[in-house]
Amino acid sequence: MKPTLLVTLFEGQAGGGRRERLCAALREAVRSGHARLGDRLPSSRDLAQDLGLSRVTVEAAYAQLETEGYLRRQVGQGSFVAIDMGAAVAAAALRSTGVRRPLPEPAALSRRGQRMVDTGGCVEPDRPRAFVAGSPDLQAFPTDLWRHLLQRRWRHDAAALMFYGDPQGLPALREAIARYLTQSRGVRCTAAQVLVLTSSQQALQLLSATLLDEGDAVWMEDPGYAGARTAFAASGAQLVDMALDDHGATLGPARPLPRLIYLTPSHQFPTGRAMSLERRLAFIAQAHAAGAWLIEDDYDSEFLYDHAPTPALQGLDEHGRVVYIGTFSKSLFPSVRLAYMVLPEALVAPLVTARSTYDGHPSQPMQAVAADFLEQGHFAAHLRLMRQLYRGRRDALLQALHSHLPWAEPLDSRGGLQMAVRLPPGSEQRLTRLAAQRGIATPSLGELYHTVPRTEGWRLGFAALAPRAIEDAVQALAGIRVPRRAADG
Secondary structure, three states, X not given: OOHHHHHHHHHOOOOOOHHHHHHHHHHHHHHOOOOOOOOEOOOHHHHHHHHOOOHHHHHHHHHHHHHHOOEEEEOOOEEEEOOOHHHHHHHHHHHHHOOOOOOOOOOOOOHHHHHHXXXXXXXXXXXXXXXXXXXXXXXXXXXXXXXHHHHHHHHHHHHHHOOOOOOOOOHHHHHHHHHHHHHHHOOXXXXXXXXXXXXXXXXXXXXXXXXXXXXXXXXXXXXXXXXXXXXXXXXXXXXXXXXXXXXXXXXXXXXXXXXXXXEOOOOOOOOOOXXXXXXXXXXXXXXXXXXXXXXXXXXXXXXXXXXXXXXXXXXXXXOOOEEEEEEOOOOOOHHHOOEEEEOOHHHHHHHHHHHHOOOOOOOHHHHHHHHHHHHOOHHHHHHHHHHHHHHHHHHHHHHHHHHHOOOOEEOOOOEOOEEEEEXXXXXXXXXXXXXXXXXXXXXXXXHHOOOOOOOOEEEEEOOOOOHHHHHHHHHHHHOOOOOHHHHOX
């Protein structure tokens, strides 16, 4: 059995201590058929080194799995898989009924459902660590203040907050969002155009379901956000990739007319570039001419460090073709489950109705507290603090990379919670595997490219890490040997 598989399975386990997570990973390997009857597992010493665990922890996990019947251990020979899960299931079925039954076939899904499953879904990290991408620092959030606001709301509005809410969102929160976006992002809107949701991913799924028919063309940045590809691909849309240049996504005359155009213009995901004004105006004109909708995903505009953020593209739109998406998952905390869309007036009524068929409305108490947090000035103060904090950590990562990893070249680092770095050609897969053996997550940059030449690299999340943790993680990566030819590019 390959040690890299156990590393992947171990990293994918959520909750519990290290021994429990390793036990769960080993069980999963056996149940899924990756580890079959008679297969020899890595020695406890080798597996401990691969996972960054103590040998005592690995020995304890092996002993537990032996007790449960998954493994057999022989002194001087090793640990071996002791059960054939497929045969065991079939035998149990035969014993219980006396009749041999075929194993169940895969569920018959709809075409849309199968496409959705085939995308692999969207999985977020279960905890912050080096260098998980996009995680905010939850230790710096003012939890006492949030608790005070929540308790105050419960005292005064408990009955109302416990009932069903407006599918469009709590009016007080929509008012606060509209004011914030007008003042900080140059968005032109009223509260009547704001639709409150649980996540930006839900926004993309809702737009996909209501605006796309099978075969419709969706223009997307390449490289770009995988969650958007997941939403649009599930609808059966034709995804048309747009390469980037120094001005942002490029316009091409040979493309099919779009139904949707998806952009991250203020801070392109994942490269960090900002789209030029000329290119923004060109995309608005293209959307108007084609009768298309232009989706502006402004996913982390709050966190730009070296200059003021570029005003939202939506504020330039004179034709009512731009849908603006934002989220509180990074600026507040992920489990708040609040995001929003600013809709052209023509889309408000149909999108609110469609939203009501998904999950009714977001949490009423969370909406109420978020509204107070914005209206009382706490949100602006929190953002000022986090920008200062994250800028220091961005600088710490840049310095550590410069000092210890000359083969990892930072790309645009003007803002955000993560930094894209370019790796020597042909090295990403190997370096990623070696980083995982050191317990360090290095999300891929290369996998976000599709039709354009692939840039191998990583997306290093730094916002949730103290400078000391950043330095330690980079120093651990510095122990990886990079061939001179690869390091020289």
